[in-house]
Amino acid sequence: MTLIAPPDPARTMPLPLREQADVRDRWLTQRILDLLPGLMDRAGIDLWLIVGREDNEDPVLGTLLPATWLSARRRTILVLHRSDDGVTAAAVSRYPVGQFLPAWSPGEGSVLPAEESQWAEVRRMVAQADPRRIGIDVSASFALADGLSHTDHQELTAVLGPYADRLVSAEELAVGWLETRLPEEVAALHPLNRLVDEVVAEAWSPAVLTVGTTTAADLAWWIRQRLTDLGVAPWFHPMVDVQRAGVAPVEECGVLLPAVPYDAPVLPGDLLHCDVGLSSLGLKADVQRTGYVLRPGEADAPAGLRRALAVGTRLQDLTTTELVVGRTGNEVLAAARAGAAAEGIDGVIYSHPIGVHGHGAGPAIGRWDDQGGVPGAGDRLLHPDTVYALELSVTVSVPEWGGQPVRMALEEGIVLTETGVRYLGDRQTELLLVRGS
Structure with a gap:
């Protein structure tokens, strides 16, 4: 934890x-x-x-x-x-x-x-x-x-x-x-990606988040203001959403999306998620983080939610394994989805290049609303020294929530080299735990 x-x-x-x-x-x-x-x-x-x-x-x-x-x-x-x-x-x-x-x-x-x-x-x-x-x-x-x-x-x-x-x-x-990065640029992206973790940790601390009062919209605006004050301007408005036991997600284009209103207060037992992008040195970072708001007396998140994150990180592994120089984005997508299907993972892959532009030029690896391959952009070959936002989600039923499906969305910065993939900053492998007070 x-x-x-x-x-x-x-x-x-x-x-x-x-x-x-x-x-x-x-x-x-x-x-x-x-x-x-x-x-x-x-x-x-x-x-x-x-x-x-x-x-x-x-x-x-x-x-x-x-x-x-x-x-x-x-x-x-x-x-x-x-x-x-x-x-x-x-x-x-x-x-x-x-x-x-x-x-x-x-x-x-x-x-x-x-x-x-x-x-x-x-x-x-x-x-x-x-x-x-x-x-x-x-x-x-x-x-x-x-x-x-x-x-x-x-x-x-x-x-x-x-x-x-x-x-x-x-x-x-x-x-x-646009897509090729110098070693010095890649080195600068590590602290830029880690800065997202620091800002999210501050946003989800008791100094900012008052459980029962603070809303997802409040947190999104706080993160945007904080990034601006730090001199790392956001390149899109931060997104913060909440999933809650008893509030079933809604389906849009085949993807489940949270149904808790953005202006509803964050409550104990909520699954809290954010998507944050920032800019510095002419480069962009795009990272998502997920946390659990502890109920009174709890020391960890329910096992079902922890398993959902583990399924998501497994889909990350399946995707990065297929990220090989010389393949096309569509080939990577098809191979990763085949691997996920073989393991019974219900996932959606929509990763994109990132660099001087947030949704950068380079091979598209799926879209959230189209998993059949992206004509044109998905046909481009992968080259070394390129950076991607490894973005995807999985849907997992959570027993502690009465079998309610939960969408676990993940996003990490990665760099593709001749020898494989490296993560930029610190990869999330455990749920962040948010204390109620």
Whole structure:
């Protein structure tokens, strides 16, 4: 059993924003030098054009801007050229873009209006590089790789002339760039995932949770405020729900969902669950935790609830066993579900990549409302050095609750390597015990 302990006042707080910016810019340099050449070779892209306008940025663009840029400025065009010497990173932009080589300055030696001059410089650079395949961010399967706007696509195609025939989807490259993590990034995700445990422990302690008074909605808002105050902004509103003996769950799209109202006070004997996502250093974490509110005189949760968690962790094991580099997301889903069926586990798997975006680019491993495989995104191959939110649930009948079905939902951060899966932070294997007073 795991008792909720008071938060440790000596824990390491997230880095100040200025220090975070230094780290992120250092990572960006390292990613361009160490990751991008191999990713471009794998995708067969010689030149990658990333175009975005202020207030309508390509999602990939934000991952290449300096940390002090919170958005694009006017029209920002990045030109990444693969050569024998690595990748040359240049910016065709009205303002200097961090470490990118400035390739254009409007008004200098040009009789063209600034916008026409900017596109003309792109054409000149493409002609000089003479690439066989020019990658642009258009994709039917991945929204995060589909960031080139209709207008920019039209203008780019027009200015390139005969070179427009060499334009190809950069889907493989864009997804690879978004999903692949440096070792230093993975290392930073361990404390970020552990921070969820600390915030949940605080939220479910008597300092915040008054059994019989505090509601699930109160706890969700408290967690959101706490994350914001800590400087690790949530990337979605925290979800807190309650399951209770005698209150049967409701079915939606084949999945059982808690029926206790969010504005109902938490009571002794309740099963308390939360889903929390936070952001730091340009990375996301997504973790779920489940606890039991002890009744007077109880020292542990009922055996049926403890067994439900054990069934959930078993489904995690079955899923991570099938997470093998070179398989597709749909293959992993089918194999894990077959293993679960063989053991009589009633489970649903809906795991997703996570990185700079919460629901990140990469192979989808099921959806909660569709266990038959995900067309397109589920067909993508798994690659090493990628991070996932291992998200799933099981339904188990609890004898102590009169055989009432309980949905045990779990979610952990994991990293896929060439040698297998590692958990980020501390995996939950026991119910958290919440004291009534």
